[in-house]
Amino acid sequence: MTTAALSQIIGTAVIDDGFRSALLSNPRGALAQFNLEAKELSDIASFRATTIEQFAERLIVWMNDHEPEWS
Amino acid sequence: MDDEQDILDIQRRVLTAAGYDVDTARDGMMALRKVATQEYHLLVTNLRMPEMGGEALYRLLCSSYPHLRHRVVFCTGDTANQETLRFLTATGAPVLFKPFTIGALLSTVSQALEVAAPRFVPTPSVCPEIALATT
Numbered sequence: 476m477t478t479a480a481l482s483q484i485i486g487t488a489v490i491d492d493g494f495r496s497a498l499l500s501n502p503r504g505a506l507a508q509f510n511l512e513a514k515e516l517s518d519i520a521s522f523r524a525t526t527i528e529q530f531a532e533r534l535i536v537w538m539n540d541h542e543p544e545w546s
Numbered sequence: 547m548d549d550e551q552d553i554l555d556i557q558r559r560v561l562t563a564a565g566y567d568v569d570t571a572r573d574g575m576m577a578l579r580k581v582a583t584q585e586y587h588l589l590v591t592n593l594r595m596p597e598m599g600g601e602a603l604y605r606l607l608c609s610s611y612p613h614l615r616h617r618v619v620f621c622t623g624d625t626a627n628q629e630t631l632r633f634l635t636a637t638g639a640p641v642l643f644k645p646f647t648i649g650a651l652l653s654t655v656s657q658a659l660e661v662a663a664p665r666f667v668p669t670p671s672v673c674p675e676i677a678l679a680t681t
Contacts (some may be wrong), residue, residue, distance in 0.1 A: 486598025
C-alpha cells in the first residue's frame with residue numbers, strides 16, 4: 476500500500492459523511508473496498524477513534540512505526 | 547503539496563533559489579506526517595488532487611493543527627467551480643490561480659509569510675536557471 480492509498484482513505488472520510496461514520500464504527504467493513512494487505516487491514520481496523528482526526532493521528536503513528544516503508 | 551512531481555520539483559527549485567527551506571509531499575498523508583513532526587511557516591497546496599484534496603487537508607489541519615489555519619496557500623486551476631470559489635473565499639487563504647508565473651508564486655509566498663511568519667527572512671541563492679526563467 477502507498478501513502479496515496481492511505482490519503483484516499485482519510486481524504487474520502489473527511490468529505491464523505493457516510494464513509495466517515497462507517498470507518499469509525501466498522502473500520503474493517505469500510506476498509507474492505509481498499510486493496511489492503513491482511514496485516515495492514517488488521518492493524519488499521521484495530522484503530523480506536525471517535526473522530527477522523529483521531530483516526531488520521533493513529534494512522535500517522537502507525538506509519539511512523541512501520542518505517543522505512545512510508546518514507 | 548502536489549500530486550504532480552514535475553510541479554513539485556519546479557516549485558521546490560524556485561522557492562529554494564529564493565532562499566526558502568522547502569519540503570514537499572505528493573499526497574495528503576505524507577503532508578500530515580510532516581506537519582505532525584516538523585514546524586512549517588507556510589503550506590502551499592494544490593486544491594484538486596485524486597486521493598486527498600486540498601480542502602480535506604485543510605479541514606484536517608484546522609482541526610488537528612489549528613495554528614496552521616492561516617499558513618496555507620492554495621493553488622488551483624478550477625476557477626469556474628462555484629463550490630471551489632466559495633470554499634476558497636471562506637478560508638480567506640491566498641490563492642494561486644493556474645497557470646501562475648514564477649513571479650506570482652514568489653510574491654504570493656512572500657506576502658503570505660508576512661502574515662504567517664513576519665520575522666522570517668529568506669536567504670536567496672544564486673541560481674542562473676531561475677533568473678533566466680524570470681526574465
